[in-house]
Amino acid sequence: MSGLAGIDPIAVAAALIVASTPILLAAIGELVAERAGVLNLGVEGMMILGAVVGFAAAVATGDVWLGLLAAAAGGAALAALFALLVLGLLANQVATGLALTMFGLGLSALIGQGYIGVRPPPAGRLDLPGLTDLPVAGRLLFAHDVLVYAGLALVAGVWAFLRYTRAGLILRAVGESHDAAHALGFGVRRVRAAAVVFGGACAGLGGAHLSLVRVPQWTEGMTAGAGWIALALVVFASWRPWRVLLGAWLFGGIAVLQLNLQAAGVKIPVEYLAMSPYVVTIVVLVIISADRTRAALNAPAALGRPFHAAG
Amino acid sequence: MTTTTRLLAGAVLALALAAPAAAEPAKVGYIYVGPIGDFGWSHEHNIGRLAVEEHFGDKVETTYVESVPEGADAERVMTQMALAGADIIFATSFGYMDPINNVAARFPNVKFEHATGYKREHPNVALYNARFYEGRAVIGHIAGKMTRTNVVGYIASYPIPEVVMGINAAFLHARKANPDVQFKVVWAYTWFDPALEADAANALIEQGADVIMQHTDSTAAMAIAEQKGIYAFGQASDMKAFGPTAQLTAIIDNWGPYYVERVGAVIDGSWESTDVWQGMKEGLVVMSPFSDRIPADVRAEAEAMVAAISDGSYHPFTGPINRQDGSPWLAAGEVADDGTLLGMNFYIEGIEGAIPN
Structure with a gap:
């Protein structure tokens, strides 16, 4: 079935969902860390470490699931290092995050030495007999790899966790005012460490999606800035889970859409197509931040501030 | 300070200034637009760099910086290399064109070589390209x-x-x-x-x-x-x-011989600003x-x-x-x-x- 100018809208929509998954996973993890008040600029480093560790584990074991598990563990381990430095030793969050990115890029290149040109085991698709064969919804909704669904489930899970659970309330309290949370007897550092490690695991999964599903190979520096987009996405989403999903689809999706429009030879100047993700991002940012006070209220009040329990 | 020691010190200084090339290895710097592990463009330039090391042994000292964005960052990296004493710098991407000419203006004694560009604004800039x-x-x-x-x-x-x-x-x-x-x-x-x-x-x-x-x-x-x-x-x-x-064939960029020739020219002092465009004929x-x-x-x-x-x-x-x-x-x-x-x-x-x- 062929839509506008020979583009199959369902194929594009399906590609859009796949392309936005790495940044979605990384961004939802970073959102949790930031809602707990920790700004971790090391997303890129955690993603790429997840990409290489997941790849290596999948190749070594021949099992994509173990690869994904290892990717999450790798990202979480790097995040734990960050937590130790920032929460334990009270290092500067911005500088430590940047260092983490560089460390992750270098370490991943080192680990990846032996995995260049190796092909990973095929990633499992969620093939549901019957559902996958449905005419439109089949390809759009039921023919993706597991990480696509994991990403969606995580968004829903994080949203519900922050909104409805007591633990989520505590996490938000820690992010809004660590002194108050501390005074109430909550373990500020423990909560933050857990949030940071969760963020690292998500970023690692996002990286593994790149190396195991989207590109299927290991290449040095293959995240190519996806971690930074994920960071921007959290701000774009004003720290709301569903908006992260929207932003990931907008950004990842338009990037894919414009490639498809180009391939189909649609007569729109390529310059406009190539800049469209950025233009749309700016427009949405303007709309979201139109109400100044509300936008400012959304940022966790204690974001990036070090916590030192006095007394 | 006695006259003798002053004279001696002067002599040592003069010697050090006169013959730096003989005593020290030629310093060669490379900047790459991607990681050397891209197994494409930057990877091949790095193989060329290794060919230089292999050919000249301890007569050269090579350094490289990978994943350098085209633009202001490239200028910073090249300035850093020039300040660190590089004798020749190879900038291996089209987008380094303006940065390399800017840096070359400030370091007239350093040789600069730009791959795939077309601007040669200073006598210490050379161009090289492949067909x-x-x-x-x-x-x-x-x-x-x-x-x-x-x-x-x-x-x-x-x-x-x-x-x-x-x-x-x-x-x-x-x-x-x-x-x-x-x-x-x-x-x-x-x-x-x-x-x-x-x-x-x-x-x-x-x-x-x-x-x-x-x-x-x-x-x-x-x-x-x-x-x-x-x-x-x-x-x-x-x-x-x-x-x-899937691969039917590949177009391989074999930069090694060119890099060896140019670094050799720096070592023996015969380097000149050239503009070469080599292809299959030259290998x-x-x-x-x-x-x-x-x-x-x-x-x-x-x-x-x-x-x-x-x-x-x-x-x-x-x-x-x-x-x-x-x-x-x-x-x-x-x-x-x-x-x-x-x-x-x-x-x-x-x-x-x-x-x-």
């Missing part, structure tokens, strides 16, 4: 013969003459081999972004392409071609490991072994083309060739001059779509 279009002509021919859908997908990076020239060379020879062939071009606006390159390959396959060519640096498109069971060509480097069945552009999946007759044609380009009897841009709008560019038998090629900003007849500005 990649020769390799693109060969893969164009093979693509024209191998495609079943008559659609060839082309992942382009930036709309610069280098890339446009490659599309034209490939298309020209694909059309000669197969009058029904069509090219679909996607501009990625990046040299290195595996995920985006993979998405571009998928979009092209979705549009019917069964042969993919790329002018971006990662091996992602090759991996997708392998996965989807179609054909692709390696870019800059042999990418067979990433597409054992700078090399085709990797042709895949067994190419039928024997097509392989023979491709090999004949390589031989003819190498001995100078065939120029890939030989007329008659018209521009996209149908106006004549080269008359029958006329050969394109280097100036036009290096500034190429138009498609030839038959290519659909427009070059972005």
Whole structure:
């Protein structure tokens, strides 16, 4: 079935969902860390470490699931290092995050030495007999790899966790005012460490999606800035889970859409197509931040501030 | 301080100033646009750097910085290298053009070499380039013969003459081999972004392409071609490991001999600002072994083309060739001059779509 100018809208929509998954996973993890008040600029480093560790584990074991598990563990381990430095030793969050990115890029290149040109085991698709064969919804909704669904489930899970659970309330309290949370007897550092490690695991999964599903190979520096987009996405989403999903689809999706429009030879100047993700991002940012006070209220009040329990 | 010691100190200083080259190894710096592990463009430049180390041993000291963005960062990195005492700096991407000339103005004693550019504003800047279009002509021919859908997908990076020239060379020879062939071009606006390159390959396959060519640096498109069971060509480097069945051949950039020659010129003091454009003849552009999946007759044609380009009897841009709008560019038998090629900003007849500005 062929839509506008020979583009199959369902194929594009399906590609859009796949392309936005790495940044979605990384961004939802970073959102949790930031809602707990920790700004971790090391997303890129955690993603790429997840990409290489997941790849290596999948190749070594021949099992994509173990690869994904290892990717999450790798990202979480790097995040734990960050937590130790920032929460334990009270290092500067911005500088430590940047260092983490560089460390992750270098370490991943080192680990990846032996995995260049190796092909990973095929990633499992969620093939549901019957559902996958449905005419439109089949390809759009039921023919993706597991990480696509994991990403969606995580968004829903994080949203519900922050909104409805007591633990989520505590996490938000820690992010809004660590002194108050501390005074109430909550373990500020423990909560933050857990949030940071969760963020690292998500970023690692996002990286593994790149190396195991989207590109299927290991290449040095293959995240190519996806971690930074994920960071921007959290701000774009004003720290709301569903908006992260929207932003990931907008950004990842338009990037894919414009490639498809180009391939189909649609007569729109390529310059406009190539800049469209950025233009749309700016427009949405303007709309979201139109109400100044509300936008400012959304940022966790204690974001990036070090916590030192006095007394 | 006595007179004697002052004299001695002066003598030592004079000696140190007079003969730095003899005492110290030549310092050679490289900046790469991607990681050396891209297994494409930057990877091959780094192999060239290693060839320099191997050839000169402890007479040289090489350093490199990878993944340097084109622009202000490149200027900073090169300044840093010059301050650290580099004798010669190779900047290996088109977008380093203005930065290299800016830095060269400030360090007149340091030699600068820019790959694939065209600006030489100072006597200490040299240019070097490879006639990649020769390799693109060969893969164009093979693509024209191998495609079943008559659609060839082309992942382009930036709309610069280098890339446009490659599309034209490939298309020209694909059309000669197969009058029904069509090219679909996607501009990625990046040299290195595996995920985006993979998405571009998928979009092209979705549009019917069964042969993919790329002018971006990662091996992602090759991996997708392998996965989807179609054909692709390696870019800059042999990418067979990433597409054992998909890769038909690869255009390999063999920079080593040039780097050895230029660093040697720095060491013996004979370096001059030159502007060279080498190809198959000089061994700078090399085709990797042709895949067994190419039928024997097509392989023979491709090999004949390589031989003819190498001995100078065939120029890939030989007329008659018209521009996209149908106006004549080269008359029958006329050969394109280097100036036009290096500034190429138009498609030839038959290519659909427009070059972005």
